[in-house]
Amino acid sequence: MRTPRQVPKWLAFLRERVPVNIEVFEELSKEPIPHHMKNWWYCLGGTPLMLFAIQVVTGILLTFYYRPSPEEAYASVRMITEEVPFGWWIRSVHHWAANLMVLAVGLHAIRVFFTGAYRKPRELNWMVGVGLLFTTLGFAFTGYALVYDQLSYWAATVGTNVAEQFPVLGPYLAKLLRGGEVVNPTTLTRFFVFHVGAMPTLMAILLGLHIFLLRIHGVMELDAPPEVQETPLTVEEDREGKKRFDPNRFFAFFPDHVTTELLVGMFLLTLLTVLAMVFPAHLGQAANPDQTPLHIKPEWYFYPVFRWLKLVPLGVAMAGLLLGGLLFLFWPFVDGAIRRRNPKSELGTLVGASAAVLLLVFLVWEALATH
Amino acid sequence: MAETDRREFLVNLLLAVSVIPGFGLAARHVLRYLVPPKRERTAEVLLARLSQLPVGTGREFKGVMGNDLIAARLPNGEVKVLSSICTHLGCHVQWDQVAGNFLCPCHLGRFDASGKVLAGPPPAPLPRYPVRVAGEDVYVTVPVKEA
Numbered sequence: 236m237r238t239p240r241q242v243p244k245w246l247a248f249l250r251e252r253v254p255v256n257i258e259v260f261e262e263l264s265k266e267p268i269p270h271h272m273k274n275w276w277y278c279l280g281g282t283p284l285m286l287f288a289i290q291v292v293t294g295i296l297l298t299f300y301y302r303p304s305p306e307e308a309y310a311s312v313r314m315i316t317e318e319v320p321f322g323w324w325i326r327s328v329h330h331w332a333a334n335l336m337v338l339a340v341g342l343h344a345i346r347v348f349f350t351g352a353y354r355k356p357r358e359l360n361w362m363v364g365v366g367l368l369f370t371t372l373g374f375a376f377t378g379y380a381l382v383y384d385q386l387s388y389w390a391a392t393v394g395t396n397v398a399e400q401f402p403v404l405g406p407y408l409a410k411l412l413r414g415g416e417v418v419n420p421t422t423l424t425r426f427f428v429f430h431v432g433a434m435p436t437l438m439a440i441l442l443g444l445h446i447f448l449l450r451i452h453g454v455m456e457l458d459a460p461p462e463v464q465e466t467p468l469t470v471e472e473d474r475e476g477k478k479r480f481d482p483n484r485f486f487a488f489f490p491d492h493v494t495t496e497l498l499v500g501m502f503l504l505t506l507l508t509v510l511a512m513v514f515p516a517h518l519g520q521a522a523n524p525d526q527t528p529l530h531i532k533p534e535w536y537f538y539p540v541f542r543w544l545k546l547v548p549l550g551v552a553m554a555g556l557l558l559g560g561l562l563f564l565f566w567p568f569v570d571g572a573i574r575r576r577n578p579k580s581e582l583g584t585l586v587g588a589s590a591a592v593l594l595l596v597f598l599v600w601e602a603l604a605t606h
Numbered sequence: 607m608a609e610t611d612r613r614e615f616l617v618n619l620l621l622a623v624s625v626i627p628g629f630g631l632a633a634r635h636v637l638r639y640l641v642p643p644k645r646e647r648t649a650e651v652l653l654a655r656l657s658q659l660p661v662g663t664g665r666e667f668k669g670v671m672g673n674d675l676i677a678a679r680l681p682n683g684e685v686k687v688l689s690s691i692c693t694h695l696g697c698h699v700q701w702d703q704v705a706g707n708f709l710c711p712c713h714l715g716r717f718d719a720s721g722k723v724l725a726g727p728p729p730a731p732l733p734r735y736p737v738r739v740a741g742e743d744v745y746v747t748v749p750v751k752e753a
Contacts, residue, residue: 296639320638501625504632 266450267485268492271457279343280449281496283371285503286336287438290374293329294431301381303427305420308383309521316518327511333375335503337536340371348566348587352455354574358567360448365564367441370434372536377430379534383423388522389531391426392418397544400553418524456484530605538601539594559590650738650747653677653687657742664701664708666690672751675735676701676708677744680719685739687746688721688732699732708732 242250271277300319302311315322344364347353353361380391395418399409412429414421486492533541544552562569570583649671656679659665664678668690676690678701688708690698697712707724708717715726721734738745 296636299640300642314643318643320641320643321635322639324635325639501628504628 264487264489266488267453268488269454269456269485272454272492273486273495275499276346278495278499279339279346282339282499282503283336283343283367284442285496285500286332286339287442289332289503289507290329290336291435293325293332296325297329298431303381303424305383305423305522308381308423312382312384313518316516323515324508324511327514327516328507329378330516331507331510331514332503333378334534334536335507337371337375340368341536344368345587345591349584350455350457351570351583353567353570355567355571357448357452357455358571360445360452361567362564363441363445363448367438367445370438370441374430374434374438375534375536377426377434380426381423381430382518383522384519385522385526385528386519386531388418388524389527390533391422393531394533394537395422397540400549402553402557405553532601535598535602539597542597542601542604647750648747649750650745653737653744653746655742656685656739656744659685659744662703662706664703666698666700670746671748673735673748674698675746675748677737677746678708678719681706685737685744686719686721687735687737687744688717689735691732692728693723693730693732694726694728 297315300311300315300322302308312326315326317323347361347364353364376390376394380387380394395409395412398412399405401408410416412422412425413419414425532538540556543555546552547555566583573580573582651670653667653670653675654665654677659677659679661679661683662681664676667675667677674690675687676699677685677687679685692699692710692712692715694710694713694715697710699708699710699715699717702709702716705716707719708721710716710726710728713727715728716724717728717732718724721732723729723731736747738747
């Protein structure tokens with residue numbers, strides 16, 4: 236062991252000015268991770284986080300050239316794509332990372348749902364997660380509108396009109412989004428501010444809360460009995476007991492799980508670059524507020540909602556969306572009530588499976604439909 | 607060397623040789639992205655008619671696609687168009703009809719008809735632009751400068 240004299244000068248300097256105990260960080264980094272997390276399917280929680288980091292970096296790079304005004308937005312995106320060195324790459328990676336992020340958050344939610352990882356005491360973290368999913372969709376919607384080509388302009392028009400139909404809050408929400416009664420020059424500036432200012436702040440707060448709750452609950456042990464699930468292992472309890480954790484049930488967050496996540500990160504970067512090269516981000520005709528294109532479709536993740544809106548009258552559709560959204564948000568409590576009546580009930584799985592199938596059918600239906 | 611050590615070493619080596627160059631390459635792309643491209647868009651514009659530019663005379667044209675130009679019609683009838691901004695300290699040059707060259711009145715720099723420095727302090731020749739004469743019309747190709 237080193238005596239204090241052997242501590243390098245720079246480290247002594249730093250320790251005097253930042254008087255924190257490094258050992259505490261070491262302890263914190265050894266968060267016990269249940270063994271099932273060695274399965275790739277369970278890395279979906281870290282995946283959106285890494286994609287978000289990629290979005291922050293590429294997003295900042297894009298704002299170096301993007302000009303958020305109706306006169307200049309399209310030209311600046313064209314310049315990024317066609318003139319700036321590697322601009323096509325940055326833009327395409329941003330585009331694909333957004334798509335993958337929606338996919339990863341969705342799959343993460345599905346996995347959490349079907350493994351029942353939202354159950355007591357983790358209900359609030361499920362709700363924070365739902366907030367993260369909606370924020371991700373909000374990011375995707377506002378980001379798509381910034382391109383300011385025909386499809387993106389009309390997607391913003393249709394999207395804000397849909398929001399307007401939302402019961403009670405709709406008209407206010409639409410006005411807030413558009414900065415007026417209809418889509419106007421202010422709308423683009425607002426979308427830009429939401430996309431690069433308000434939403435990243437919201438995302439950072441929700442992510443912080445999500446990870447904080449995850450840490451104090453610990454990761455759910457997949458095959459543990461309910462009484463273990465409800466009294467999660469915390470770092471403090473563990474440290475006082477001196478014995479870190481049972482190696483047959485857990486492994487350390489650092490370096491084991493960090494290495495796994497790094498591998499996922501590398502795979503994502505490779506995948507994103509391949510996607511960017513093979514399918515670079517598209518840029519259509521410049522936005523023309525006087526001419527609606529013949530076949531407008533939103534991005535794939537809004538297909539189920541788009542199909543739903545075509546199937547039923549608007550009022551019913553919006554009421555359905557509101558109810559579905561609320562059920563999704565408060566699901567842990569609904570499920571809790573069901574399980575209190577009948578602990579062996581499979582109703583939750585049935586509801587989840589039906590919703591997943593319905594979403595998938597609507598998605599494929601809209602993808603194949605020409606009108 | 608134990609089996610696990612060797613395996614760990616090989617995995618780390620593989621990661622290092624793929625990750626470090628990968629990130630290095632990405633960082634290089636990002637740095638190149640941050641340097642804005644030079645806009646080298648040029649346009650051919652109608653500058654004047656030959657009748658406005660008698661043989662042996664010169665004339666300045668300001669704000670042609672954001673450029674200040676000076677045109678001179680030489681005794682052999684050839685038209686030359688150059689930047690009218692002196693390369694010394696930015697004064698506007700004039701056509702010296704007697705000497706048959708360009709004079710900068712600020713510090714007496716002199717340039718010949720093709721822009722080369724003849725005398726005085728200018729450190730570089732005047733930029734020259736391609737000229738095309740079609741009938742009576744004199745066209746010049748200049749870089750498009752944004753306002």
